[in-house]
Amino acid sequence: MSGAEASPDSERAGLVEFLDYQREALIKKLDGVSDHDALRAPTASSLSLLSLVKHSAIWERRWFQVIVAGRRFPGEWPEVRTEEPDQTFQLTDEDTVKTVLAYYREQIAASQQILGSFDLDAPCVWPEMAEQNLRWVALHVIEETARHAGHADIIRETIDGSRGV
Secondary structure (H helix, E strand, O other): OOOOOOOOOOHHHHHHHHHHHHHHHHHHOOOOOOHHHHHOOOOOOOOOHHHHHHHHHHHHHHHHHHHHOOOOOOOOOOOOOOOOOOHHHOOOOOOOHHHHHHHHHHHHHHHHHHHHHOOOOOEOOOHHHOOOEHHHHHHHHHHHHHHHHHHHHHHHHHHHOOOOO
């Protein structure tokens, strides 16, 4: 998205456009990266490209499917909670660029369906967030995804000098 592009014709279209742009900026940071490099944490942070995308996928699912739409996934948050706040950044031996990207894209598709079909003023179904609505969640996920895309920019530049969206 550049300044030369037409502005969205509705609030929903604007939210979708900005969110999709940030998601793709994050995903693009894995273009051409090996599984080895995607697992590297080359900065002072413990974050890797793959851990950022996995974390984003998990919270994409939680924000839209659980908190907004009220879906439940047995054995997952919020049914199972951990005391460790960074657990969503942890990778397993099964996590690869291919599997994590597929999972993220699957969660994005579910989120897009919810964002396209629920009223923006619909309150969140999850009781602890009932004072918020879909609009707030969309803005929050835009903010968080953009932050993680920025983290990914730094990590990718450290790995191979690659810059830009």
